[in-house]
Amino acid sequence: MEKYIGKSVYKGTAIGPVRVxxxxxxxxxxxxxxxxxxxxxxxDKAKTLTYDQLGTLYEKALQEVGETNAAIFExxxxxxxxxxxxxxxxxxxxxxxxxxxxxxxVTGDNFSKMFASMEDEYMQARxxxxxxxxxxxxxxxxxxEQFDWDAMEPSIIVADxxxxxxxxxxxxxxxxxxxxVHGSTNSHTAILARMMNIPALVSVPLDLERMQNGTQVLVDxxxxxxxxxPDDSMINLAREKQKQEAEQRQLLAxxxxxxxxxxxxxxxxVYANIGNVSDVAxxxxxxxxxxxxxxxxxxxxxxxxxxxxxxQFHAYRQVLQMMAGKKVIIRTLDIGADKNVDYLGxxxxxxxxxxxxxxxxxxxxxxxxxxxxxALLRAAKYGNLSIMYPMITSVDEVLRIYExxxxxxxxxxxxxxxxxxxxxxxxxxxPAAVMISEELAEHVDFFSIGTNDxxxxxxxxxxxxxxxxxxxxPHHEAILRMIQMTIDGAHKHGKWVGICxxxxxDLSFTERFVQMGIDELSVAPSMVLGIRSKICEME
Ligand code: PEP
Ligand code: MG
Numbered sequence: 006m007e008k009y010i011g012k013s014v015y016k017g018t019a020i021g022p023v024r025v026x027x028x029x030x031x032x033x034x035x036x037x038x039x040x041x042x043x044x045x046x047x048x049d050k051a052k053t054l055t056y057d058q059l060g061t062l063y064e065k066a067l068q069e070v071g072e073t074n075a076a077i078f079e080x081x082x083x084x085x086x087x088x089x090x091x092x093x094x095x096x097x098x099x100x101x102x103x104x105x106x107x108x109x110x111v112t113g114d115n116f117s118k119m120f121a122s123m124e125d126e127y128m129q130a131r132x133x134x135x136x137x138x139x140x141x142x143x144x145x146x147x148x149x150e151q152f153d154w155d156a157m158e159p160s161i162i163v164a165d166x167x168x169x170x171x172x173x174x175x176x177x178x179x180x181x182x183x184x185x186v187h188g189s190t191n192s193h194t195a196i197l198a199r200m201m202n203i204p205a206l207v208s209v210p211l212d213l214e215r216m217q218n219g220t221q222v223l224v225d226x227x228x229x230x231x232x233x234x235p236d237d238s239m240i241n242l243a244r245e246k247q248k249q250e251a252e253q254r255q256l257l258a259x260x261x262x263x264x265x266x267x268x269x270x271x272x273x274x275v276y277a278n279i280g281n282v283s284d285v286a287x288x289x290x291x292x293x294x295x296x297x298x299x300x301x302x303x304x305x306x307x308x309x310x311x312x313x314x315x316x317q318f319h320a321y322r323q324v325l326q327m328m329a330g331k332k333v334i335i336r337t338l339d340i341g342a343d344k345n346v347d348y349l350g351x352x353x354x355x356x357x358x359x360x361x362x363x364x365x366x367x368x369x370x371x372x373x374x375x376x377x378x379x380a381l382l383r384a385a386k387y388g389n390l391s392i393m394y395p396m397i398t399s400v401d402e403v404l405r406i407y408e409x410x411x412x413x414x415x416x417x418x419x420x421x422x423x424x425x426x427x428x429x430x431x432x433x434x435x436p437a438a439v440m441i442s443e444e445l446a447e448h449v450d451f452f453s454i455g456t457n458d459x460x461x462x463x464x465x466x467x468x469x470x471x472x473x474x475x476x477x478x479p480h481h482e483a484i485l486r487m488i489q490m491t492i493d494g495a496h497k498h499g500k501w502v503g504i505c506x507x508x509x510x511d512l513s514f515t516e517r518f519v520q521m522g523i524d525e526l527s528v529a530p531s532m533v534l535g536i537r538s539k540i541c542e543m544e
Contacts, residue, residue, distance in 0.1 A: 006236045011184070011209030012474060013229040014195040018246045019182035019204045020235070023222045024160035025213055026167070033110040033143060035103055044098050048105040051145040052091075056082055058141065077134075077309060084131070085138050090116060106146050113139025121350060133309050133348040154179055161222050165213060169193040169344050173281065173307045177201050182224040184209050184231055191457060191468035191477055193343050196507065200280055202287065202531040206231055208471050257534035261292040265540045267519060274525040275536050276332065278505060282320050285327045287530035295332030297453065297527020298393070298505040299324065301377070302340045309348055311373060317380035325388025332389050334453070334527075336432065337377055339363040339395040343469050349373075358467050363396035368405055378413045382424040391428040393453060398437040403448050434458035434506070439487040442494030452495045453527065456506025460484055479508040485517075492522045503527055515539040 038044045059082045066075035084090065090112060097108035113136055120132035154176035162180055166187040172194050183198050188207035198205035204226035211231070223232040223243050232239055265275045276297030277288040281304070288296060304312050304320055312320075325333050340346050341362020349370075354360040367374035381392055394406055410429070417424045433439055434455030442452065460479040461468040468477060478484075488504070495502040503525030508514065510528035515536055518526065526536055 006239065007233040009209050009211060009231045009233075011206040011229050011231060012190050012471070013226050014183075014190050014205035014207055015199045015203060016226040017182070017202075017204035017224075017250060018226065018243050019161055019224040020240060020243050020247075021181045021222070022158065022160050022219045023216060023233075024157060024162050024218055025216050026162055026164040026171075027213070033106045035107045038098070038102055038104050041099050041102060044105050045095060047146065048094060048098065048109075051105070051142055052085065054145045055085055055138070055142050058145075059085070081134060081138050084134060085142070090135070106143050109139050109142050109146065113142075129350075130310060130348065132350065136347070137309060161224055163211065163213065163216060163222075167194045169197060169303070169306055171307070172197045173303050177203070177283075182206075182226070184211070184222075184224060186211050186213065187471060189469050189471040189477075190474050191461075191507070196278075196457075196529075197280060199507070199510075199529040199531070200278060200284060200287070202529070208474075257538060260534045260537045260541065263537065263541065265294070265537045267540055267543050269544055271519065273519060273523065273540050274332075274503070275533050275540070276334070276503070276505075276525060276527040277530040277533055278527050279324075279530070282323050284530070285324055288328070291530040291533040293530060293533045295334070295389075296324070296328060297332075297334050297503055297525060299333065299335040300339065301335055302338050302344050305338060305340060305346055306344060311348070311376070314376045314380045314383075317377060318383050321380055321384035321390070322387045325384055325390055328388055330389050332391065334391045334393050334430070335381060336393045336395055337364070337381075338367055338373065341366060358461060358469065364394055364402060364406070365396065368402065368409075371409060374409060375413055375416075378410060379417065379424075382410075382413060382417060382426065383422060385425040385427045386423055390425075391430055391451070393430045393432060393451075395432045395455070396434060396458070397431045397445070398435050400441065400444055400448060403431065403445065407448075432458075432505070433491045433502075434462070436463050436487065439491050439494075442491045443497055446495045446498040446500045449500065451500055452491060452502040453505045453525075454488055454491055454502065454509075456484065456488075456504060456508035459487060459506065460508075463487065479506070479511075480514070484508075488518070488523075489521050496522060501525065510536065512536065512539055516543050519543065 059078045063075050063078035066078060093112040094108045097103055097111060098105055116135045117132040120128055120135060123129055157179050159179050159181050161182045161184060163184045166185050180203055182203055183205040185207045186209060188194060190207055195205065195207065204224045206224060206226065206229055209231050221234055223235040223239060225243065264272060266272045274294055276295040277291065277293035278298040279285065279288060279296055280300045304317065321335060341360060342358045351361060384390060397403060428450040430451035430453060431445065431449050432455045433442060433452045438445060456479050457468060460477060463483055464481060466473045466477045492502050501524040504518065504523060505527040509526040510532040512535060519540065528536055
């Protein structure tokens, strides 16, 4: 038995076979090869494999998302077979006697740059596709295994690191736990694990090369421990813990159907955070009163082009209809920093957390923003929707947003498309927003405090940097005073205020938040009943 200690992202115990998720080295090295023919042969085999994989993906997408969305995989097949693309790769292998991986990487880069520089928008968008195909081809040349989620038995996923876009693409029903060698406890991947109610550890010092798929492993989320080949006593202990966890869940289930009211009669709204339409199931299972944060950007991740108005409208409408009149707060696109969207082609940034993200992108890329707003306003007819804008730092930004919303309303009216105007609120997640919260409150319907970013920006700590995890302290007195200031600012103008950052789920602070005057807490679905029980038990 081997024991490793990491950092806990989400408590809970899991036992099962391990599945190592290997990723292609992003840096492909140039190597000299002696046998050119054998190298071309290797390329041909990888090409056939890639072509077949794209065919399988097409069939799967056809079933799940329809013909229009599936068509992209057929386009990828055509691009893979394109003569110019193939000739260029072969030419490099033969003339420069280099390895196939290197020839594909260079050709992929060149073709991608060529597409990106074209006038036509459709052709520009192909830049990402050619990169995607080249990466898949390289991955097959390296012998990387493509994950077949359907064939996999429920497993504990172990990886070097996981990006939010990789995480959203996974089949959650097959994941018993997540374990990563790198990664921070405050990243969006960690947040996703909490949302999915899956035990998770990060910063576990594992040697992935030595890890064999299928080996029995054990994750103890509470103690932040990972065991390889646990002995019988460890397994028995873990099973006992799982039993206790199930009993605890059973106890909390008694709070289903109850309101979250303190003994003295103060009602707090306890809502849930989600990232995808399918997460609504967790919201219902845990009897949340509403959705306090739908991170809509997850609809934009793990794909090769923007979701269009119809796709977004369907997603938002579905959530609203499933929630049947309960409040649903959808946050507009908050990409940037760790939530990368390659297909928008933004330049590399040295300091992305403080960079081009969220509302800053939306105010500049008006078309992208307007598409989302149109979908939201149209969907608002189907339930109790509120819109929330992220990363606000000034009143001026709010007023500019309202101008764009007005344009969208006028356009919908001109086109005779039915819509409704939802409530509009903002995230308070920058120190600037806290300091001017009183002024901001005059212009919006509600506030939701994003303690994850507020902690990052107040303490000057990159939430992605796992080395700084022990300095990242959302309990810092500065953060608590800022929360108080925000609540006071909102209440002065009769507006309600909630917390949707991870601190909102910290049971050791629930009582303090209620004393501070908080009106709403929006937490991972699995935390809803715990928070409710705490509120019901307090004076
Ligand atoms: C926050 O910053 O607290 C928040 C809720 O938003 P996100 O974690 O998605 O940045
Ligand atoms: Mg945030």
